[in-house]
Amino acid sequence: MSPVSLTRPPEPGPPDVAHGTAQPSRHEVLGVVLQVRDDVLHVLLWRRALAPHAGRWSLPGGTLGPAEDLRESIRRQLAEKVDVRELSHLEQLDSRGAPRRVPGERVVATTYLGLVPGHVDPHVPADTRWHPVDALPRLAFDHADVVEAGRSRLRSKLSYTNLGFALVPPTFTMSELARYYRACLGHEVDVTNLQRILARRDQIEPTGDVLRSGRSGGRPAAVYRFRHPTLEVTDAFAVLHPPRVAAPG
Amino acid sequence: MSPVSLTRPPEPGPPDVAHGTAQPSRHEVLGVVLQVRDDVLHVLLWRRALAPHAGRWSLPGGTLGPAEDLRESIRRQLAEKVDVRELSHLEQLDSRGAPRRVPGERVVATTYLGLVPGHVDPHVPADTRWHPVDALPRLAFDHADVVEAGRSRLRSKLSYTNLGFALVPPTFTMSELARYYRACLGHEVDVTNLQRILARRDQIEPTGDVLRSGRSGGRPAAVYRFRHPTLEVTDAFAVLHPPRVAAPG
DNA sequence: GCAGTTATCGACGACCAGTCGATAACCAGA
DNA sequence: TCTGGTTATCGACTGGTCGTCGATAACTGC
Numbered sequence: 001m002s003p004v005s006l007t008r009p010p011e012p013g014p015p016d017v018a019h020g021t022a023q024p025s026r027h028e029v030l031g032v033v034l035q036v037r038d039d040v041l042h043v044l045l046w047r048r049a050l051a052p053h054a055g056r057w058s059l060p061g062g063t064l065g066p067a068e069d070l071r072e073s074i075r076r077q078l079a080e081k082v083d084v085r086e087l088s089h090l091e092q093l094d095s096r097g098a099p100r101r102v103p104g105e106r107v108v109a110t111t112y113l114g115l116v117p118g119h120v121d122p123h124v125p126a127d128t129r130w131h132p133v134d135a136l137p138r139l140a141f142d143h144a145d146v147v148e149a150g151r152s153r154l155r156s157k158l159s160y161t162n163l164g165f166a167l168v169p170p171t172f173t174m175s176e177l178a179r180y181y182r183a184c185l186g187h188e189v190d191v192t193n194l195q196r197i198l199a200r201r202d203q204i205e206p207t208g209d210v211l212r213s214g215r216s217g218g219r220p221a222a223v224y225r226f227r228h229p230t231l232e233v234t235d236a237f238a239v240l241h242p243p244r245v246a247a248p249g
Numbered sequence: 250m251s252p253v254s255l256t257r258p259p260e261p262g263p264p265d266v267a268h269g270t271a272q273p274s275r276h277e278v279l280g281v282v283l284q285v286r287d288d289v290l291h292v293l294l295w296r297r298a299l300a301p302h303a304g305r306w307s308l309p310g311g312t313l314g315p316a317e318d319l320r321e322s323i324r325r326q327l328a329e330k331v332d333v334r335e336l337s338h339l340e341q342l343d344s345r346g347a348p349r350r351v352p353g354e355r356v357v358a359t360t361y362l363g364l365v366p367g368h369v370d371p372h373v374p375a376d377t378r379w380h381p382v383d384a385l386p387r388l389a390f391d392h393a394d395v396v397e398a399g400r401s402r403l404r405s406k407l408s409y410t411n412l413g414f415a416l417v418p419p420t421f422t423m424s425e426l427a428r429y430y431r432a433c434l435g436h437e438v439d440v441t442n443l444q445r446i447l448a449r450r451d452q453i454e455p456t457g458d459v460l461r462s463g464r465s466g467g468r469p470a471a472v473y474r475f476r477h478p479t480l481e482v483t484d485a486f487a488v489l490h491p492p493r494v495a496a497p498g
Numbered sequence: 499g500c501a502g503t504t505a506t507c508g509a510c511g512a513c514c515a516g517t518c519g520a521t522a523a524c525c526a527g528a
Numbered sequence: 529t530c531t532g533g534t535t536a537t538c539g540a541c542t543g544g545t546c547g548t549c550g551a552t553a554a555c556t557g558c
Binding site: 025026027064066067068069070073092094095096097098099105106108110156158159160181185187188189190193194197238239240242243 | 274275276313315316317318319322341343344345346347348354355357359405407408409430434436437438439442443446487488489491492
């Protein structure tokens with residue numbers, strides 16, 4: 001192990017970086033914006049007009065401003081493609097800085113996962129379109145990996161958080177909810193089981209309303225809503241719990 | 250969307266995201282290196298010599314090199330403080346870019362969690378020391394938040410992955426293992442339960458050896474090891490599983 | 499031996515999720 | 529209005545897992 005180099009002043013520090021090469025690097029933010037449309041999970045992509053990778057579809061994003069926080073930046077970038085007020089959830093995924101991930105100088109990318117609830121159809125620019133995640137065209141740069149990271153995050157968080165709230169309209173029936181889950185998870189979801197799990201965790205509650213039957217008949221469906229419109233981790237979901245303390249009294 | 254900045258000649262151009270100013274930003278990496286020492290979780294810190302925050306303890310790290318991948322960079326930075334060959338695990342935590350997180354120009358930090366197994370005592374430089382995470386001094390910048398993020402990640406991953414392998418010596422008894430878990434989780438861990446859970450998940454296996462009793466007597470303890478020295482997620486841990494397919498035959 | 503100590507094993511009970519059949523509540527057409 | 533078709537909801541069974549705890553095993557020192 002090399003000793004502490006005293007020629008190399010500690011940082012992070014003010015402008016006098018003096019840290020080997022003080023060459024700054026370019027930083028961008030990228031957003032994987034997902035929405036379930038017609039029972040199919042879609043991702044928002046825009047078509048590049050200029051080189052490199054002209055004509056390829058790519059994720060919305062752009063260069064981080066000099067005094068901009070990361071979250072602030074991704075919101076600004078996304079605002080160019082979609083009404084960000086429609087975003088029901090936004091969380092950081094990861095950062096990538098492989099030297100050759102884009103042509104030219106190295107660009108570090110910090111990626112975000114955004115969700116749009118299923119009942120809105122935001123206006124998007126002409127170069128922008130929703131693509132089913134299961135049939136994506138060839139994407140620019142490493143953006144296909146980023147989309148996969150977003151899907152994966154969504155899948156797992158549906159299981160141990162109340163993230164479902166960000167996928168669905170304000171109210172919904174259990175059948176509808178199961179269809180949203182199916183679209184994200186990629187497999188069948190039993191309605192009975194889903195109802196019991198979410199109810200037990202206090203994620204959903206009935207509004208009291210029922211939906212009128214369609215013309216094909218059938219019992220009217222009860223209407224539900226999510227209790228909390230913000231992310232909450234299902235506590236005590238993991239194993240190796242702390243021991244139970246004897247209840248007082 | 251603003252046009253491509255033509256003041257930046259069309260080199261093998263970076264993606265023409267061309268969002269606002271193309272001003273680059275400084276990027277650093279930070280590492281939360283944790284180790285259980287004498288049944289207490291510790292974090293590796295070094296004392297800053299120069300301003301800003303001279304004298305404060307801070308996380309190891311430094312500026313990202315111009316052609317360096319993030320993981321490569323954190324390994325290089327950590328190598329100045331500890332023998333990185335001792336690192337049993339290294340994973341990315343998150344990135345932070347708040348404009349005022351450090352004095353002076355804005356610096357984006359990408360943070361990593363590193364783990365050192367309990368049986369080694371790496372040589373560290375004079376300005377560097379292990380601190381119990383439960384009694385930290387005031388840390389520089391936002392480093393206290395970063396330490397907390399690292400602890401939190403470790404805690405949760407102990408529950409749904411085999412990350413324990415990175416905490417412990419190559420072989421161990423169940424009592425020892427439980428002490429490592431206790432140190433990280435911050436609460437009691439039942440040995441019987443721990444043994445059954447890890448065995449059921451095929452994380453650990455007995456070596457066949459037993460340890461001789463200490464001078465206080467007691468039955469000799471069986472020696473175990475982790476099966477796989479690399480991170481694996483306990484699959485089917487989450488809820489909302491895909492339906493069971495009928496076994497063929 | 500015997501008491502003390504530590505480790506391991508087995509069993510009980512609670513809880514929870516995956517499954518499935520029974521029932522409820524509606525529609526449409528005869 | 530009766531009847532069959534359709535969709536939603538409910539209850540019950542089952543298997544698996546985990547938190548807990550008492551019983552037993554295997555050692556030390558006196």
